[in-house]
Amino acid sequence: MTKIPLRRFTSEGIIFVGQQLNMISAGYMINLEELIQNPMLTEKLTANNVVERRKFINRMDCGHYIFDLLEAHSMQVPDPETDKGLWTWLSIVFHEQLFKSGKNKIGGIERWIPSTDFRRYYRHLLAGPYFVYKAHLDNPYRAMSVLCTQVSSPGEIVESIVSSKDIIRFPSIMEAVTKLYFDSNTGLHKRGASSKTNGAARRFTTVLGQFDLTFDFYGMTAEQILALLPREFDRFKS
Amino acid sequence: MKRTFNYTQRKKINRDDIQLVIIRTNDLPEVKVIKLDIVRFSLPVASQVWFEIETGRVGLVRHSLGTVGSIDLNRSFELNERDLGNIRFRIKIVTDEPGIAGKLLAEVDGLKTEDDGNVRSLLEVKPSDDLGQRIWKIEISESGPELLINTALVDWRDVGQSPVFQSLVFPQAVYEIYKWVGKYDAYTEGSIEEKWMDLFSTTGHNPNDLDSIEDFESEAEFADYLDEKAHEVAQAFARNHLVLNQFNLGRVQST
Numbered sequence: 001m002t003k004i005p006l007r008r009f010t011s012e013g014i015i016f017v018g019q020q021l022n023m024i025s026a027g028y029m030i031n032l033e034e035l036i037q038n039p040m041l042t043e044k045l046t047a048n049n050v051v052e053r054r055k056f057i058n059r060m061d062c063g064h065y066i067f068d069l070l071e072a073h074s075m076q077v078p079d080p081e082t083d084k085g086l087w088t089w090l091s092i093v094f095h096e097q098l099f100k101s102g103k104n105k106i107g108g109i110e111r112w113i114p115s116t117d118f119r120r121y122y123r124h125l126l127a128g129p130y131f132v133y134k135a136h137l138d139n140p141y142r143a144m145s146v147l148c149t150q151v152s153s154p155g156e157i158v159e160s161i162v163s164s165k166d167i168i169r170f171p172s173i174m175e176a177v178t179k180l181y182f183d184s185n186t187g188l189h190k191r192g193a194s195s196k197t198n199g200a201a202r203r204f205t206t207v208l209g210q211f212d213l214t215f216d217f218y219g220m221t222a223e224q225i226l227a228l229l230p231r232e233f234d235r236f237k238s
Numbered sequence: 239m240k241r242t243f244n245y246t247q248r249k250k251i252n253r254d255d256i257q258l259v260i261i262r263t264n265d266l267p268e269v270k271v272i273k274l275d276i277v278r279f280s281l282p283v284a285s286q287v288w289f290e291i292e293t294g295r296v297g298l299v300r301h302s303l304g305t306v307g308s309i310d311l312n313r314s315f316e317l318n319e320r321d322l323g324n325i326r327f328r329i330k331i332v333t334d335e336p337g338i339a340g341k342l343l344a345e346v347d348g349l350k351t352e353d354d355g356n357v358r359s360l361l362e363v364k365p366s367d368d369l370g371q372r373i374w375k376i377e378i379s380e381s382g383p384e385l386l387i388n389t390a391l392v393d394w395r396d397v398g399q400s401p402v403f404q405s406l407v408f409p410q411a412v413y414e415i416y417k418w419v420g421k422y423d424a425y426t427e428g429s430i431e432e433k434w435m436d437l438f439s440t441t442g443h444n445p446n447d448l449d450s451i452e453d454f455e456s457e458a459e460f461a462d463y464l465d466e467k468a469h470e471v472a473q474a475f476a477r478n479h480l481v482l483n484q485f486n487l488g489r490v491q492s493t
Contacts, residue, residue: 078320079320081295122295131296132296134296135298168296169297169298213342214248214342215339215340215341215342216288216330216342218290218298218300218330219286219288219332220339220340224339224340
């Protein structure tokens with residue numbers, strides 16, 4: 001598989017990519033491939049070819065790969081979390097697997113160029129899995145409920161759960177979410193977990209928000225958190 | 239009208255009850271809680287006291303500060319230099335009663351160290367069309383020190399907030415303001431002078447420890463002494479806040 005040097009888009013490059021993505025949304029045929037190593041729009045961070053243009057199995061695979069990549073080059077990328085040019089460049093490198101449903105639908109600019117708004121940064125299709133993976137580096141499988149989906153289609157559970165930074169940070173909460181909504185037999189979400197019905201992921205964040213004022217989740221186990229939940233969640237506990 | 243629910247009678251610790259400082263040991267940044275005043279809440283002595291450090295988007299670690307009856311403020315906690323510009327602290331007091339797992343008794347969130355964030359909040363930034371070819375200037379007005387920025391600059395507001403500009407200006411501002419504060423013998427409680435003194439104390443250079451002008455044979459001798467001290471404070475400020483790194487990072491991000 002071919003590898004290329006790690007790069008980031010310059011400020012002008014980010015603006016240009018945004019324009020190109022908007023044109024794709026409007027139905028124009030744009031060749032994003034030409035932007036990847038454009039010296040006028042990007043700057044090289046590594047001399048060697050280090051980025052493998054691979055196909056990600058799911059968000060877990062994506063988060064794992066990108067975390068390892070950035071850790072290995074932390075001298076060149078000292079602060080990846082806020083490096084907008086880097087994430088924009090990575091999304092263009094992996095653009096073929098980021099379009100919605102395989103078609104030329106970009107599905108919102110923040111999926112490609114990270115938002116600086118802390119409530120929406122996780123929507124970036126590559127930075128989102130990276131942040132979750134990084135937060136649970138000691139045991140990424142506890143976050144499987146938000147890492148099991150396809151990179152291009154994070155899904156409703158990711159939208160509900162990951163939008164709360166407090167939920168991502170707390171290991172026990174993340175473990176409780178995975179116990180509730182992830183089916184380890186199928187490797188997918190349990191039926192109904194993504195719905196808007198009682199006990200589904202969206203309700204979990206609401207209920208947890210009420211408990212947050214009363215309990216110290218960091219010091220609790222996943223079982224203790226699950227025991228707090230009202231009966232509407234019972235159908236997902238088994 | 240907003241309402242606040244607090245069925246469990248959780249206590250709200252004020253930010254004034256706590257003081258945090260960044261210190262350096264072997265050049266590595268560490269955070270230390272130097273004040274935690276919760277006596278008035280009369281919390282159970284066996285309750286656990288936790289100090290949480292949030293970094294970046296998702297980082298979170300926490301450390302025990304002992305129990306309410308035996309708070310340990312002797313420890314300092316290592317930080318990652320990369321995180322210094324994006325870090326928050328929280329203190330939680332949690333019950334130790336069996337059968338009531340994780341019940342919060344008191345909390346304070348969103349704490350910051352007495353750092354450059356306070357320089358930003360203490361130092362009022364104002365536009366000036368009277369600076370000629372100068373970019374900026376520190377001026378001491380009736381309300382305290384002000385950072386004047388030349389309005390002839392394109393986007394003077396953006397310039398004032400850029401890490402590159404701040405890394406160039408803040409150490410010099412600290413130097414000039416320390417010399418201003420150092421001339422006072424007494425301060426009004428809550429005054430701007432006192433707030434700057436508190437900030438300088440976090441650099442290890444409390445203006446209260448300065449010798450008085452009466453201890454010197456001449457005003458010129460005192461001025462030299464104050465100048466030397468102000469340089470030391472500016473150095474400590476720049477070292478504590480990795481100003482050189484902030485400058486380089488700002489340059490990289492702005493290109």
